[in-house]
Amino acid sequence: MQLLEPIQDGARLLVSTPEAEVVEAAASTDLLILEFEAFRDGRGFSLAAILRGQGYQGRLIAAGKILPDQVRHLRRSGFDAVELAPDADAGPWRRMDQVFSAAYQSASGHDLLVWRQRHAAPAKDDAVALAARLNARWAGADAEDLLRAALDPALCRKAAAISSFGAEAAVLLHLISRVRSDLPVIFLDTGQHFFQTLAYRRELVERLGLTDVRDITPDAAALSAIDPRGDLWRSAADACCDVRKVQPLVPALAGFDTRITGRKRYQNSHRATLAPFEAADGVLTVNPLAAWSASQIEDWLRDHQLPRHPLVEQGYPSIGCWPCTRAVETGEDARDGRWSGQEKSECGIHGRTLAPVC
Numbered sequence: 001m002q003l004l005e006p007i008q009d010g011a012r013l014l015v016s017t018p019e020a021e022v023v024e025a026a027a028s029t030d031l032l033i034l035e036f037e038a039f040r041d042g043r044g045f046s047l048a049a050i051l052r053g054q055g056y057q058g059r060l061i062a063a064g065k066i067l068p069d070q071v072r073h074l075r076r077s078g079f080d081a082v083e084l085a086p087d088a089d090a091g092p093w094r095r096m097d098q099v100f101s102a103a104y105q106s107a108s109g110h111d112l113l114v115w116r117q118r119h120a121a122p123a124k125d126d127a128v129a130l131a132a133r134l135n136a137r138w139a140g141a142d143a144e145d146l147l148r149a150a151l152d153p154a155l156c157r158k159a160a161a162i163s164s165f166g167a168e169a170a171v172l173l174h175l176i177s178r179v180r181s182d183l184p185v186i187f188l189d190t191g192q193h194f195f196q197t198l199a200y201r202r203e204l205v206e207r208l209g210l211t212d213v214r215d216i217t218p219d220a221a222a223l224s225a226i227d228p229r230g231d232l233w234r235s236a237a238d239a240c241c242d243v244r245k246v247q248p249l250v251p252a253l254a255g256f257d258t259r260i261t262g263r264k265r266y267q268n269s270h271r272a273t274l275a276p277f278e279a280a281d282g283v284l285t286v287n288p289l290a291a292w293s294a295s296q297i298e299d300w301l302r303d304h305q306l307p308r309h310p311l312v313e314q315g316y317p318s319i320g321c322w323p324c325t326r327a328v329e330t331g332e333d334a335r336d337g338r339w340s341g342q343e344k345s346e347c348g349i350h351g352r353t354l355a356p357v358c
């Protein structure tokens with residue numbers, strides 16, 4: 001549910017307006033604001049449900065005398081957003097929108113009802129349909145709302161984020177801290193990170209108040225067998241990434257059927273068509289920052305006074321393990337400093353699916 005400051009555009013009607021007039025007004029606008037005149041007046045909920053039931057596809061905004069306790073009911077009735085006073089505290093609204101994890105009655109929207117959860121057999125292609133629905137509903141939303149949509153308890157999914165704590169990681173992690181600071185965040189400690197990255201990881205976790213950051217390390221026996229001298233990157237970069245990143249990530253993500261990444265379209269040509277929501281083999285992948293530009297990243301870091309990775313000012317716009325990362329030259333893409341001179345642009349973790357929830 002979006003939280004908005006007072007809106008000037010669109011049609012504004014009191015919830016006491018006769019149903020026929022509301023339906024007529026909705027037919028000529030794609031933004032309708034329904035203003036509640038009393039906290040205990042349920043007509044606004046009914047009007048929203050009626051409009052959605054008749055196929056209204058425009059934006060429905062709730063305004064007036066409404067309470068944070070009602071936000072989930074507003075959303076399930078068909079409202080898209082709540083209009084708040086400029087000085088209103090949005091915290092209670094966000095908390096109440098997430099407090100319930102189950103729905104018992106059908107309504108506008110797509111909550112999976114409890115009785116269906118109990119009887120439905122899980123299907124791998126459910127995530128594909130879910131991704132399509134989420135893209136249709138939220139593709140134009142801002143990153144925080146995309147994240148909230150992915151973490152909606154009504155989806156009955158278990159999510160984790162993957163972070164490199166690299167050059168731009170603070171933006172996604174900051175958004176996570178605003179939405180759900182206890183979300184599991186997976187950090188692959190490959191044993192070959194820059195010391196600056198490890199220090200930055202500690203600084204960000206403390207600064208943002210993240211409470212469930214998990215350091216995942218490679219299997220010692222596998223490293224001893226495959227990379228005993230720690231220089232596999234010289235001869236087989238893919239194999240090095242596999243033993244230090246891909247293999248450790250599989251058990252780390254067992255039980256999670258949704259993963260959240262910080263990937264963006266502008267980073268390289270392989271990500272140019274990245275969608276906010278993707279799915280494969282029952283796994284939902286969420287890319288809240290997919291549509292962001294480099295300037296938007298910089299603006300967010302500056303406006304929220306987030307600490308920067310120490311290597312950024314030395315010409316490292318994308319930071320991985322030290323053996324396979326260099327500073328970029330003028331005119332190069334942000335990730336041209338990764339695996340430079342090789343036909344390789346990804347470590348491989350984003351091409352793997354997650355284990356389904358047990």
